[in-house]
Amino acid sequence: MDNNAGAKGVGPLIAQSSEISRTLKQQIFEHVRGAGLCARVDISSSLQISPATVTSIINELIQAGFIHEVTTPPREGEPVRGRPPVSIAIRNDAFYVAGIKTNDKTHTAVIMDFAGNMLGSADIAHNSASRSASNILNEVNAVLQHALNASGIEHTQLSAIGLGLPGLIDCAAGKVIWSPMLDQQNIAFASLASDALGCPVYIDNDTNLVTLAELWFGKGRTVSDFAVVTIEHGIGMGLVVNHRIYRGAHGVGMELGHTKVQLDGALCRCGQRGCLEAYVADYALVREASTALNFDPSEMGDIGLVLDRLFDEAKSGHEAATTIFKRAGRYLATGLANVINLFDPSLVILSGARMQYDFLYEDEVLHEMERQTLDWQRTRPDIEVHTWGDLLWAQGAAALALSELTETLLGVSYTNQSAGAN
Ligand SMILES: [Zn+2]
Structure with a gap:
């Protein structure tokens, strides 16, 4: 110093x-x-x-x-004076934007006007094996066209597109560092997408999109500091600080799923040990289920089917199946307590497809979370379980497009990607 x-x-x-x-x-x-x-x-x-x-x-x-x-x-009955x-x-019709969410099964797109009204949406299922950028962008273009048709808006009327992908995304640089959707790493995907779609494209990871959806259209509108924790294939987190989404210095923070909850613990898909994800994510539950229920998960096919079976067993009182969910819930409680101890949010929203497994947020889990949270005589943050779905995530992508478009129009851009410059 x-x-x-x-x-x-x-x-x-x-x-x-x-x-x-x-x-x-x-x-x-x-x-x-x-x-x-x-x-x-x-x-x-x-x-x-x-x-x-x-x-x-x-x-x-x-x-x-x-x-x-x-x-x-x-108002009715009110006298008209002067x-x-x-x-x-x-002005609703000043500009139009699109929001698109991609995942390994479905692409979803929405069209919004400048005031944030949703004009139409579309989704397409796909099962293409190719993960090349050009192939993904062809599929994205197709779902975008369907949504435009549903909205009565021409492609040329679009001023910005928000695009969400799973994985590690550097939003400011417009770069996909790694995504299960793409066979290439460290790729300048936003500029490729801008060229392919003929319009400035902004990209972000899908957990940030669901956080933006809450910030723009949901409970997060009135809360200055909140966190969103999603459980899908992995565990994601979005953080809003002082009404703005926080992305970290390189856009790749908030990896709650890879914070450690056990030294030398279970092997995570990231290659390290003891990550929260290795105890709570779907592959972790399936790993446990195959032992507890004595079956070969590779024979069950879809991972969702395995989990549904495990959940049914637990609901009907199968002891080992129940223990698996309860154990995952305890680890999740540790993860949530860490979030609260670090960021002191006033609201934590739990979201994502796995939230249908209600064992993960039952009273026992929330009590455990409270037990591990430092008690400075503060009020515990509200914990809410919100609805989820690809449409909501696509709306978050449209909010990203609207917010970047507005910053550009008003003369300040958060990002320095070239796509935002025109
Ligand atoms: Zn990990």
């Missing part, structure tokens, strides 16, 4: 484009979008910005075509 700071100054050096320095224009635009419909005077009082500045920025945004004035009709009140709203 240099104690002679003098000429170099002290304190954090915050770049102009940092989210901390949101311009008044961004603040006003986001306020209008968040409210749906609001009066100038409300904007001024909520944001503590002078009425004159609000009027000037609102006029600028109206001229740019991003927002418009809407006459609020009098001019009807005028509110501000986002």
Whole structure:
């Protein structure tokens, strides 16, 4: 450490484009979008910005075509005196975006307008063996076209596309570091996708998409700090800090599934030992099930069928099957307690297909989680189990597209990927 700071100054050096320095224009635009419909005077009082500045920025945004004035009709029975009140709203038809979620069985796409209304959606099943980028992008283009047809929107009207993939994704660099969907690693997938789809494409991992869906459309809208924990093939986590999604320095943090819960423990698919995932993810349950129920999982085919059978056995009182879920639940409790001890969120949302196995969040699990959480006389965060589905994740991808598009339009971009520049 240099104690002679003098000429170099002290304190954090915050770049102009940092989210901390949101311009008044961004603040006003986001306020209008968040409210749906609001009066100038409300904007001024909520944001503590002078009425004159609000009027000037609102006029600028109206001229740019991003927002418009809407006459609020009098409520039934209300007398009409003078001019009807005028509110501000986002112009729905100013821009359109798409959100797409890909996984190994289905691709799902949604089309949204500039105000975040969903105009249409589509999904296609696929079982193609090829994992080349060009093949995936052909499939993505097909599902996108179906969703456009369902929405009555032309491809050329799209201004941005959000695309979610499972795996390690560097959102800011537009790079897929590793994904089970692709046969190549460290690939500049966002720019390949932008070229193939003829529109700026932003990519992120699918857990961040479900987190964005909660932040934009769900319970997370009103909570400043929350975490989303997903259990699918693996265990994922999304974190929102001060109303913004946190991605880490390289976009690959939040790997809750690979935090260690046991020294020299069970072997994880990442090659290390003792990861949370190695005790809770579907392959871990199947590994245990094959011993407890005495069958060869390779003969059962689909991993989901094996788990459904294990769950049925547990529900009908099969002791070994019940123990498997309860044990996984205890490890999950440790994982959740670690999240709470580290980040102190006010809400933890559990999501993902495996949440249908209710043993994983029964009272016993939550008590164990509480027992392992430091008790500074604080209130335990709300734990909620939310619905899931590819459509919700695709909506999160559309939110990614909308948020990147808005940042570009308002002059600040979070990411520095070339796709966002046009
Ligand atoms: Zn691991």
